[in-house]
Amino acid sequence: MTSSRSSLVISNVRLPDGQAVAVSITDGRIDALGPDVVAQPGAAIENGGGALLLPGFVEGHTHIDKSNWGRPWYRNEVGATLLDRINNERRWRKESGHDAGAQSLALARAFVQAGTTRLRTHVDVDTDAGLRYIEGVLETRQTMRDVLDLQIVAFPQSGLLGRPGTDELLGRALAEGADVLGALDPALIDGDPVASLNTTFALAERHRKPIDIHLHEPGEVGAFTFRLLLDRVEALGMQGQVVVSHAFCLGALPERERDALLERIARLNVALLTTAPPSRPVPPLKICREKGITIFGGNDGIRDTWSPYGSPDMLERAMLIGMRYDMRRDDELAIAFDCVSAAAARGCGFADYGLQVGARADLVLVDAETVAHAVVARPKRKLVLANGRIVARNGELVAAALEGA
């Protein structure tokens, strides 16, 4: 990322704890933050008008390559199984001429507009499309490089073992710029959890990349796969390098079995991602946190052939997380917000994150009294800064962000 060289001071803002402060930014980083910060001569000053100051939001799990964001409405008439949805999408992508580059760019811009400055996206790799979607999202990453940190997960949406050649394509995707290796339901999609996990871990090791696996497998079969995965994390020393997304199984195990699994997850520093779906079991968020597990949030797909739901507004995702876990107190809603900010940055490995000196100046100002208020009211973003530059104002992108420069 290139960054602005001159200094900028955002005055008259409030920290989540209520303290009135100003933030000074130089070379894209916070160089001072506190009640006594004043602008140096020559610095630009932006009056925050008493707004609440939040760190730039983090989307921990989405699929921007497959979105229809901003396009004509997709009439969903798809069957209810995972395979129905996978096959429908592959067919639709072929027949509709869906453009992963253009669509990912449209959605990435909507994310920035709503205050997200770091984003992990799982991008389909399969033997029909090859690396086409990866290439589209790589272009979007390049276009948006100054305003959005975009992590690309090379994701075998159609399975890994069932379509020979997929592993090689995943390897190429990692070689060409994908940051993370994805995977999908080693037992229930691939049909061979040991072979599937072995292939995934071998690829990750060869390319020295972290792993983020979709594990939708429910209850006992999910727990079985999860234990196989943990064995490999341990054997290969991949502590801190693996995210398990969804992990529905952790919401539907007998307590003793669940807790034993959670303790091992914590010990191996495996992070969990939840979209907090209201119709599925979910990992026990507070218990995970108490055990020291990093658990963070994301949308999953947004407005695609899988699902009509989702939004580039991460405050809305925080609200949905809060509702799913019946968080009503202000201190609980702060946890929901943590899932789309600091915890997500930690889980995805985004560096230099947060509201402190030295961190990258990714900031969001909203007219809200507290973090909890911001989460439930989801007010228009008053100001968004990425890498020290103003990229959105009063809910609209400014020119620099639209140009991606």
Add this chain to the structure above:
Amino acid sequence: MTSSRSSLVISNVRLPDGQAVAVSITDGRIDALGPDVVAQPGAAIENGGGALLLPGFVEGHTHIDKSNWGRPWYRNEVGATLLDRINNERRWRKESGHDAGAQSLALARAFVQAGTTRLRTHVDVDTDAGLRYIEGVLETRQTMRDVLDLQIVAFPQSGLLGRPGTDELLGRALAEGADVLGALDPALIDGDPVASLNTTFALAERHRKPIDIHLHEPGEVGAFTFRLLLDRVEALGMQGQVVVSHAFCLGALPERERDALLERIARLNVALLTTAPPSRPVPPLKICREKGITIFGGNDGIRDTWSPYGSPDMLERAMLIGMRYDMRRDDELAIAFDCVSAAAARGCGFADYGLQVGARADLVLVDAETVAHAVVARPKRKLVLANGRIVARNGELVAAALEGA
């Protein structure tokens, strides 16, 4: 309700099925609707600009007397049990000088602004406050009478049997203008389901009012109470006169027991209300509909001491219902919308509802391609008509609605 006498034609709109139509309105009612409708000489014309035409939304269950809508943020530090929340609220209402009249008016206006023209609200009656909150909401009903159909449920939030004199207060509330008798957890709050239900049904019979009972009681105890309630509906001939709100128990019973209960609910024409909470079991929506049960939606409380969540935008509630029941197809999202429109009107007994000739002209225009699109995108309301008059435009109330006239 008084209504506009002159004629108004809304041209260039689309029905949910896609058909391009115009709507002609006279004396507050739809007098023609179709592709060939043209304005009579002297009629005002409003060009809908190709918007989607929806019926005015229906809020089936909220608590506008206890909201903090538009007020400074309420910092929630309340305990997690039902009794914690009841006692906290009663204390807070006393100490904060909360004004049920002003707050219910602020929230009622926000509902109209977002397209709701019929609303059922449960209003607290207890031995501390007496009828104070009822009186406040009666004032709001009077102020808003031309733009919002407001049904008032006299609701014993602090229990019925535990505080002697509550039954008499409920009777007075019904005599003074409340439309429906409320009730609350006859076993788990009142501690005596038979005595509690007998008191409730006797009051309803005496005042010839329908009943809407909050039944949070889970699993088997909820099913037990539900059966006691159905016995009384049957014995007193109150078919079609009773709503059971929440009914979490129906989401957590063995299938055979649940289905037997659902069949009896259908036979006795008892309606169900769900807020579709993501953290609780919920009645099986599609199965209920298949059995012929009217099941509809609502927010529950909005921005109050119970919960920070909720919104006067019923499209958002439809979205949350859709998410809770994992409805992804367009035909499923139409069901979610039905829960906050026609089904809610039927469940609450709001007359003359819908998009047909003779119905009251409560209309909403939104820029959306389909109903499903409207539900997930929740676009700003382009136009809202209540009783044939334009009350909101481009997301803002017009003067007539603000004056409530």
